[in-house]
Amino acid sequence: DFSDSSALIAQRSPAVQATMAGGAAASSGQRKRTAKDREKRREAVRKKRQQRAKRAEEAFDKLSDDGEYLAESRVEEFLSEAVHVPRAKLESEAVELVITTARGGRRYSEEGKNDGIPKAPLLGAVEKYGEYIRKSKDIDDMFDRFDTNKDGVLSRSELKKAIKAHEKKADRSVKGVNAHLFVEDDDIDFILEQSDADHSGAISRSELLPAIAAWEELAAIKIEKRKKGGCTIS
Known part of the structure; x- marks a missing residue:
């Protein structure tokens, strides 16, 4: 005792x-x-x-x-x-x-x-x-890496994998603690809405830059929400 x-x-x-x-x-x-x-x-x-x-x-x-x-x-x-x-x-x-x-x-x-x-x-x-x-060359490399069937576009699933890989390398923190965000299906919906200019349901090489930028906008919102007291990072 x-x-x-x-x-x-x-x-x-x-x-x-x-x-x-x-x-x-x-x-x-x-x-x-x-x-x-x-x-x-x-x-x-x-x-x-x-x-x-x-x-x-x-x-x-x-x-x-x-x-x-x-x-x-x-x-x-x-x-x-x-x-x-x-x-x-x-x-x-x-x-x-x-x-x-x-x-x-x-x-x-x-x-x-x-x-x-x-x-x-x-x-x-x-x-x-x-x-x-500044990182446009890296973005080209990312496109080539995740366009696995080499059809010249990133399908929804390929885009999600690309964004997840991007997020793994992101340097984020919440209240001094390193944080990585989950990439949800709703996030992909938003990214496509913001960056799929021709409404094809996929991301072309020229659309990957705004797609990543759209994710970064989402990420900033998620981090800010977490800082204000959210229980999970999503």
Whole structure:
């Protein structure tokens, strides 16, 4: 019983007690170091994002004629400088995605309005998709890997496997604890709704970039929900 356990603990030699105390102190120190390391990583991420945002704004100001709008003909040059990718390696689909996003889902400007793209929405689109533009080669490799029957599209099941593989490599945390999200059938419904432009029920090579971006939007919502007190990550 508890009284017997207490007696046994009291009878332990000073050396054993010292070892136990040392172990507890070491565990406490390890937790403190881990928390400190996490905070350093968060700070590094914040600085990196700030640097990227500054670089994008500087690129816009350099290429814009009036500081408020950027001509569509210069978007590719802008993206090359903003995300630090050679123009020759920029995917046309990525450029189209940024333009469409910056225009609120429209590919072309509204009739009678300035044909240029406003600064704030364009910078927001770069912040949202910049990482995927930088990793366009990885996305091509992902498509080739999961298009198992080589029919040129990712079926629903192939897409789910691709998103799961992407999520396994994602660096996410909730309240300081590493977290990976479950990819549900409803998530695939949303991804297809957002990225299957031709409504074929499958994802083409050019649609994989927005498909991953759609998953990242979902992931951000799931993580935020978990931070607010949800019991599971789904």
